[in-house]
Amino acid sequence: MKTSTYIILFIVVIGLVWIYYSGEEDASEIPASVSAYATISEDGYQNLQLSYGKIGYSFNYILTPNTVKVNQPVRIIADASSLRGCYRYIQIPSYGISKFITSSDNIIEFTPTETGSITITCSMGMGVTKLTVEE
Ligand SMILES: [Cu+2]
CATH class of the missing domain: 2.60.40.420 (Cupredoxins -  blue copper proteins)
Known part of the structure; x- marks a missing residue:
């Protein structure tokens, strides 16, 4: 294979690795649980x-x-x-x-x-x- 082919393959692999890890980062941003305060409705509940x-x-x-x-x-x-x-x-x-x-x-x-x-x-x-x- 020509050197240019290796370079293109290298770039594609780096790209795929980057996409994989950026996806992982998104998943870790999902909060384990959401803390929120209840409001008191008109009937007091x-x-x-x-x-x-x-x-x-x-x-x-x-x-x-x-x-x-x-x-x-x-x-x-x-x-x-x-x-x-x-x-x-x-x-x-x-x-x-x-x-x-x-x-x-x-x-x-x-x-x-x-x-x-x-x-x-x-x-x-x-x-x-x-x-x-x-x-
Ligand atoms: Cu059970």
Whole structure:
């Protein structure tokens, strides 16, 4: 092969490597979880959406928003269509809540009385997310 052919091949390889690594960089920019504050609606509730989907590189519960105010009622609206199997058995052990979600019965309401972190899990514990309670 001519020298010019080697040079062109070299440039193509460098180009492909560059495209590969720039793609990797984009993937790492996806946030592991998005922190957001709940707003208090007219009826006094802080409404949160709970679904199942991709977070970073894995799949788990997605809670948005995930930060609430203490001593203000919270309403978790679960997306029954995305929750499958045991992910529908939602447990909030610190508040004694255990609920099976269906498309017609998908609301969990409670009032957080302490600041800190509340764990929300499925019945087997592989589905897990945290709700942050602030002053
Ligand atoms: Cu599970």
